[in-house]
Amino acid sequence: xxxxxxxxxxxxxxxxxxxxxxxxxxxxxxxxxxxxxxxxxxxxxxxxxxxxxxxxxxxxxxxxxxxxxxxxxxxxxxxxxxxxxxxxxxxxxxxxxxxxxxxxxxxxxxxxxxxxxxxxxxxxxxxxxxxxxxxxxxxxxxxxxxxxxxxxxxxxxxxxxxxxxxxxxxxxxxxxxxxxxxxxxxxxxxxxxxxxxxxxxxxxxxxxxxxxxxxxxxxxxxxxxxxxxxxxxxxxxxxxxxxxxxxxxxxxxxxxxxxxxxxxxxxxxxxxxxxxxxxxxxxxxxxxxxxxxxxxxxxxxxxxxxxxxxxxx
Amino acid sequence: xxxxxxxxxxxxxxxxxxxxxxxxxxxxxxxxxxxxxxxxxxxxxxxxxxxxxxxxxxxxxxxxxxxxxxxxxxxxxxxxxxxxxxxxxxxxxxxxxxxxxxxxxxxxxxxxxxxxxxxxxxxxxxxxxxxxxxxxxxxxxxxxxxxxxxxxxxxxxxxxxxxxxxxxxxxxxxxxxxxxxxxxxxxxxxxxxxxxxxxxxxxxxxxxxxxxxxxxxxxxxxxxxxxxxxxxxxxxxxxxxxxxxxxxxxxxxxxxxxxxxxxxxxxxxxxxxxxxxxxxxxxxxxxxxxxxxxxxxxxxxxxxxxxxxxxxx
Numbered sequence: 001x002x003x004x005x006x007x008x009x010x011x012x013x014x015x016x017x018x019x020x021x022x023x024x025x026x027x028x029x030x031x032x033x034x035x036x037x038x039x040x041x042x043x044x045x046x047x048x049x050x051x052x053x054x055x056x057x058x059x060x061x062x063x064x065x066x067x068x069x070x071x072x073x074x075x076x077x078x079x080x081x082x083x084x085x086x087x088x089x090x091x092x093x094x095x096x097x098x099x100x101x102x103x104x105x106x107x108x109x110x111x112x113x114x115x116x117x118x119x120x121x122x123x124x125x126x127x128x129x130x131x132x133x134x135x136x137x138x139x140x141x142x143x144x145x146x147x148x149x150x151x152x153x154x155x156x157x158x159x160x161x162x163x164x165x166x167x168x169x170x171x172x173x174x175x176x177x178x179x180x181x182x183x184x185x186x187x188x189x190x191x192x193x194x195x196x197x198x199x200x201x202x203x204x205x206x207x208x209x210x211x212x213x214x215x216x217x218x219x220x221x222x223x224x225x226x227x228x229x230x231x232x233x234x235x236x237x238x239x240x241x242x243x244x245x246x247x248x249x250x251x252x253x254x255x256x257x258x259x260x261x262x263x264x265x266x267x268x269x270x271x272x273x274x275x276x277x278x279x280x281x282x283x284x285x286x287x288x289x290x291x292x293x294x295x296x297x298x299x300x301x302x303x304x305x306x307x308x309x310x311x312x313x
Numbered sequence: 314x315x316x317x318x319x320x321x322x323x324x325x326x327x328x329x330x331x332x333x334x335x336x337x338x339x340x341x342x343x344x345x346x347x348x349x350x351x352x353x354x355x356x357x358x359x360x361x362x363x364x365x366x367x368x369x370x371x372x373x374x375x376x377x378x379x380x381x382x383x384x385x386x387x388x389x390x391x392x393x394x395x396x397x398x399x400x401x402x403x404x405x406x407x408x409x410x411x412x413x414x415x416x417x418x419x420x421x422x423x424x425x426x427x428x429x430x431x432x433x434x435x436x437x438x439x440x441x442x443x444x445x446x447x448x449x450x451x452x453x454x455x456x457x458x459x460x461x462x463x464x465x466x467x468x469x470x471x472x473x474x475x476x477x478x479x480x481x482x483x484x485x486x487x488x489x490x491x492x493x494x495x496x497x498x499x500x501x502x503x504x505x506x507x508x509x510x511x512x513x514x515x516x517x518x519x520x521x522x523x524x525x526x527x528x529x530x531x532x533x534x535x536x537x538x539x540x541x542x543x544x545x546x547x548x549x550x551x552x553x554x555x556x557x558x559x560x561x562x563x564x565x566x567x568x569x570x571x572x573x574x575x576x577x578x579x580x581x582x583x584x585x586x587x588x589x590x591x592x593x594x595x596x597x598x599x600x601x602x603x604x605x606x607x608x609x610x611x612x613x614x615x616x617x618x619x620x621x622x623x624x625x626x
Contacts, residue, residue: 205549223549230550236518236536237543239561246559248552 027068032115059090136161340381345428372403429620449474
């Protein structure tokens with residue numbers, strides 16, 4: 001099979017041995033695989049694949065058809081459309097994964113949408129609901145809302161009955177994020193729009209002191225991105241005063257059982273919203289496998305709204 | 314009635330009008346009322362009473378007999394022994410409080426123990442179980458374990474099946490804290506004793522960076538004290554790496570319904586342990602009301618293990 005590889009920081013397409021499904025695993029002919037910030041970090045050698053994931057093929061999500069069944073599988077049949085987050089190896093013509101880590105693809109989604117859904121919607125769902133337990137009527141702030149996780153979080157927050165405020169640095173993207181259901185503002189002065197019950201932090205450390213001040217009583221800050229920096233100041237007195245919580249999380253390092261639970265959460269809470277048309281997977285552009293390097297360049301360039309997805313013939 | 318008051322930083326005993334129980338309230342003849350760090354702060358004007366609590370009489374906890382019942386009460390009868398946390402006004406011969414904010418006093422407790430139980434055990438129980446959800450087999454670290462909340466937390470952690478490590482700055486108190494069931498160490502170098510599933514932070518900001526490093530995957534840091542400082546450094550990358558949580562809390566500012574829930578938690582999880590003799594309320598010394606100023610001096614002097622309690626004749 002052909003797959004994306006990184007050689008000395010260059011994105012190339014190479015031949016690899018076909019993988020074979022082990023016990024409990026399905027073999028998937030990948031049709032689409034979204035790019036994520038982690039792929040950019042991995043390309044720079046900063047974010048190695050966790051144990052058990054292919055170290056030499058990037059890709060944290062995929063969608064495709066089941067073309068092989070390992071011993072003991074029962075959730076899927078040949079030809080079923082599935083999508084999943086994976087620890088690595090998603091950007092390949094074939095991939096194996098445990099059947100409990102896969103989700104069915106709703107009929108309404110095409111391949112690029114399905115290939116761009118798992119990582120950002122699982123991250124947003126896990127952050128907002130499993131971690132922060134966002135509730136109807138609460139006020140949600142999404143920092144860095146023009147990214148993939150951001151647009152997913154805005155839509156999920158809106159769909160669950162929360163009021164959503166979103167910060168977007170690029171002025172030219174604000175109107176499009178607003179169409180997903182948020183009141184969109186510049187990052188400066190967001191404190192005045194609070195208090196917020198839940199703050200989804202996709203930017204990083206510089207926001208933290210103001211996040212704590214802008215928190216409602218019993219508010220929760222969920223940190224799942226820190227592109228703008230990791231070292232933050234934290235005023236414990238302010239956090240005690242509003243009895244706040246700071247929760248930090250990442251998906252990639254989780255073991256199978258936790259990823260499988262996260263998939264069940266998406267199946268239960270997100271896929272029905274997609275089937276009813278209440279939540280969309282925005283796709284910015286697609287690239288065929290042989291142009292994977294261009295896809296990486298497009299992602300690294302930033303300023304896009306929607307997923308960049310590699311398609312497989 | 315007589316009560317403790319603070320006049321220009323001086324602790325005095327003065328006559329006050331007797332309080333009358335309102336709807337849903339009981340009138341309590343106070344027999345014992347423990348001192349807490351918040352009383353010291355309030356004496357210095359730093360921690361005013363929340364709305365609805367007597368502003369001129371300190372005291373966050375009390376134990377005594379029910380001597381009056383307001384309209385609509387049904388939980389207690391005349392003569393019942395009760396104890397409670399209150400927003401203020403505990404250090405008085407008479408106090409009123411909502412019946413749902415009071416707990417029955419186990420027979421095995423004498424008055425000083427009952428008067429010194431509510432604040433520290435409710436704080437420790439809330440922090441370890443309601444906030445951090447400490448579980449059997451987990452490793453708990455208690456920072457500042459020689460204080461009232463600390464000794465309560467060590468005992469509760471041990472009783473629930475956790476392994477307990479405790480830091481105590483004063484060498485002369487370490488052995489006594491160890492008797493409550495903890496492995497007691499100096500604060501320096503605690504990271505090497507981890508990883509910890511739950512860290513109860515009773516000291517403050519200086520510990521936070523190392524707390525984050527010493528956390529186990531999915532670990533929780535509960536901040537309920539910050540005598541050593543409020544401004545902390547927080548490495549979000551480290552917190553994301555172990556998918557940790559920082560929870561900050563305080564009891565005093567909570568509304569009635571939350572305090573009542575906290576009391577139900579203590580009734581359910583703590584009082585049975587006290588009745589079975591598994592958990593003790595250490596009392597360092599008692600002072601009669603007329604010597605309240607001496608009680609405050611003794612508390613402010615520090616270095617004691619166990620509660621300092623004002624007794625009422």
